[in-house]
Amino acid sequence: MRIVVMGAGGVGGYFGAYLAQAGHEVTFVARGAHLEAIRRNGFRLEGSRGDIVLDRVGATDDPATLGGPADVVLFAVKLYDTEAAGEAIRPVVGDGTMVVNLQNGVDGPDRLASVVGADAVLGGAAYVSALIAEPGVVRYTSDMSRIVFGELDGRLSERATGFRDACREAGFEADLSADIRGTLWDKFVLLATNAGLTTLLRKPAGEVYTDPEIMDLAQAMMREVVAVAAAEGVRTSPDVVERAVALSKSFPPGMYASMYYDLARGRRIEVASLSGLVARRGAALGVPVPHHTTVWCALKPYVEGA
Secondary structure (H helix, E strand, O other), X not given: OEEEEXXXXXXXXXXHHHHHHOOOEEEEEOOHHHHHHHHHHOEEEEOOOOOEEEOOOEEEOOHHXXXXXXXXXXXXXOHHHHHHHHHHHHHHOOOOOEEEEOOOOOOHHHHHHHHHOOOOEEEEEEEOXXXXXXXXXXXXXXXXXXXXXXXXXXXXXXXXXXXXXXXXXXXXXXXXXXXXXXXXXXXXXXXHHHHHHHHHHOOOHHHHOOOHHHHHHHHHHHHHHHHHHHHXXXXXXXXXXXXXXXXXXXXXXXXXXXXXXXXXXXXXXXXXHOHHHHHHHHHHHOOOOHHHHHHHHHHHHHOOOO
C-alpha cells in the first residue's frame, strides 16, 4: 500500500514505522528539525518491545510533491491544525483514498470531512502512548499498540477490512467499528479527563490516579463526558466509566497525556477540543459539566502556547 502519514509525531510515527517495516511505501509528512533528521538519518522508533530503525524512508513537508493519490492517509496532526492539514493532503486524496483520522477527541472526523469530503474519511481511535524524544526519534512508553477505525456511516467496507488486515500483518492490533462515533466517545471519556488532569496538575498518572480525592474528581469528570454524549444522542458503553477507571490505574506511573508535554514546552495545546468541547457542548445542551469547565477555563490562557 502507498501510505502517507500526515503528522509524524507519537501516533503517526508509531504506526507509520510498523507499516514501513512491513514493506509498505510510507511517507512521513513532518516539519522543522524532525523532518530534517528523518531526511538525513532515517526514522527510529524506540521502546520496550524492541526498536524499529528505518534507515531510509520517505519524508516531506508538502504532500503535493508526492505525485498523486495515496491508498491510505493516516491523519495524526494536532486538532488545532485539522483544517490546514486537511487542505495540505488534498493532492494525495483520490477517488479511492482512505483517510483514517487518528486525532484525539471526537470532532476531528467531521472537521476533516468538511475539507476533503465525507466519502474519504474514516473515524479512528489510537491506543498508544508515544512522543517525539528527539528529532527523527519517536519513543513509546507503554504496551498499548492498537487502532480501531470505521466508516462514518457504519459500513464494514472492503477498503477498511483490507487496511485492518495490513495493520495486523504489520505487527499491531487493529479492529473495525460499526459505530465509530460511539467508539470515539468511549475513548474520549478517559482521554479528555486524563489530558485535563495531568496537564492542569502537572503530575503523572502515578500521582493522579493513586490519590483518592483526585480519583473521585476524575470519575466525576468521566461522568460529565458520558452525560454530554447521551445528550448528543451518542450511546457510550454501559461500563465505560468503570473501564476507564481500571485503565487509568494501569497506566505507567510516569505517564502524562501528550497535552502536558506541549504545555511544558510552551507549545499550543488541544484543550479547546477536549475539556473545552465538553464545556461548550454541555452549556449548549443544558448538561452541567462544572469540572471540565474549570479545567477549560484554567488552561484556556495557554491555548496558543507560552
